[in-house]
Amino acid sequence: MRYVYADNSATTALSPKVLEKMMPYLTEVYGNPSSIYTIGAKARAAVETARENIAKNLGAANPNEIYFTSGGSESDNWALKGVCHALKAKGKKHIITSKFEHHAILHTCEALEKEGFEVTYLDVYENGIVHPEDVENAIREDTAIVSIMYANNEIGTIQPISEIGAICRKHGVLFHTDAVQAAGYVKIDVQKENIDLLSMTAHKLHGPKGCGLLYIRKGVRIENLICGGAQERNKRAGTENVAGIIGLDAALQLAVDGMDERNAKLEKMRDRLIDGLLKIERSRINGDRVHRLPGNVNMCFEGIEGESLLLRLDLKGVSASSGSACTSGSLDPSHVLLAIGLPHEIAHGSMRLSFSDDNTEEDIDYILEIVPEIVSYLRSMSPLWEKIKKQEAQG
Numbered sequence: 001m002r003y004v005y006a007d008n009s010a011t012t013a014l015s016p017k018v019l020e021k022m023m024p025y026l027t028e029v030y031g032n033p034s035s036i037y038t039i040g041a042k043a044r045a046a047v048e049t050a051r052e053n054i055a056k057n058l059g060a061a062n063p064n065e066i067y068f069t070s071g072g073s074e075s076d077n078w079a080l081k082g083v084c085h086a087l088k089a090k091g092k093k094h095i096i097t098s099k100f101e102h103h104a105i106l107h108t109c110e111a112l113e114k115e116g117f118e119v120t121y122l123d124v125y126e127n128g129i130v131h132p133e134d135v136e137n138a139i140r141e142d143t144a145i146v147s148i149m150y151a152n153n154e155i156g157t158i159q160p161i162s163e164i165g166a167i168c169r170k171h172g173v174l175f176h177t178d179a180v181q182a183a184g185y186v187k188i189d190v191q192k193e194n195i196d197l198l199s200m201t202a203h204k205l206h207g208p209k210g211c212g213l214l215y216i217r218k219g220v221r222i223e224n225l226i227c228g229g230a231q232e233r234n235k236r237a238g239t240e241n242v243a244g245i246i247g248l249d250a251a252l253q254l255a256v257d258g259m260d261e262r263n264a265k266l267e268k269m270r271d272r273l274i275d276g277l278l279k280i281e282r283s284r285i286n287g288d289r290v291h292r293l294p295g296n297v298n299m300c301f302e303g304i305e306g307e308s309l310l311l312r313l314d315l316k317g318v319s320a321s322s323g324s325a326c327t328s329g330s331l332d333p334s335h336v337l338l339a340i341g342l343p344h345e346i347a348h349g350s351m352r353l354s355f356s357d358d359n360t361e362e363d364i365d366y367i368l369e370i371v372p373e374i375v376s377y378l379r380s381m382s383p384l385w386e387k388i389k390k391q392e393a394q395g
């Protein structure tokens with residue numbers, strides 16, 4: 001049986017090229033970067049070279065603005081809590097975000113609300129895109145930070161980050177973006193786009209799990225995250241994840257090289273799949289069709305449970321998801337699909353397929369062959385589908 005991994009928004013396979021770059025730092029060069037003897041100094045040099053290269057790839061003015069973390073969740077938590085705690089004394093107690101952020105942002109906002117901060121959750125409309133003018137209208141005297149994700153992890157919609165960045169800069173409000181899904185698929189330039197803080201993680205772009213970064217523009221006031229040694233300019237103590245950092249740099253470099261060509265290939269596959277699946281009656285594509293990640297397909301099929309679809313897909317060798325990896329297994333429909341206005345019963349029948357460079361046109365052929373079969377099978381047993389058909393017949 002064919003195996004198709006179609007859940008690259010949850011995580012990706014480690015690229016053999018990335019592993020090759022990491023290997024020396026998992027074996028011979030095991031020194032602590034803070035040690036002064038040769039293998040320590042070698043590890044330090046590698047970490048700093050990676051920092052410089054990553055800074056360049058993100059358009060940062062200075063490598064010292066890159067802080068290595070354990071991944072996207074840590075970076076998101078640090079950006080919001082760190083800035084809010086640092087600006088509290090200045091009377092800033094308001095946060096602006098959107099309704100469909102990753103839980104690393106939304107749950108951090110809830111925690112900050114418990115501490116007395118106020119949060120405005122902006123609408124993302126039916127197409128899953130934040131309106132920049134809504135950001136401008138929400139800004140208050142006491143706004144500490146705006147946090148809007150670069151691209152959504154469930155429906156793949158890409159946000160107008162440059163416009164939002166310009167608005168925040170104009171009003172002197174800090175701007176953070178969770179670029180975990182966008183990095184490697186969208187050209188990012190933190191200076192041009194007026195981004196003050198940016199979160200990224202390696203494992204969503206064929207790098208290792210457990211390593212990410214927070215870009216913090218020079219001059220941004222932020223509370224230190226971990227007390228201890230002097231690593232990461234005293235802000236985040238702990239011996240560096242040397243191999244992880246090398247892997248993060250290698251993965252971002254590979255993603256940046258040949259981005260246009262890879263995106264074109266993915267977009268072609270994505271669009272053929274969407275067009276094919278839309279032929280299934282009472283199906284819909286979630287999120288804007290144009291402003292979306294090249295590898296993201298998110299569809300709903302009325303009258304079925306997304307979870308049953310996923311289990312059947314797994315039996316046929318296709319790994320897919322109903323949305324966020326973090327919420328699958330729970331019975332609540334996706335907060336993202338509810339945010340774009342889908343009713344509960346439709347949001348329940350969702351499926352996310354996310355592709356990477358490892359996928360092929362043959363994978364798409366296979367999915368186009370099996371999904372319509374599974375959907376009709378599940379509908380044949382669904383009381384909900386029976387009800388829909390009856391209502392249809394009654395006009």
Ligand SMILES: *Cc1c(COP(=O)(O)O)cnc(C)c1O
Pocket residue numbers: 009010070071072073074076102104149151152153178180181201202203204210212
């Ligand atoms: C995966 C993801 C995260 C979390 O990143 P981890 O490295 O797994 O902690 C945060 N934000 C978005 C948009 C994601 O897709």
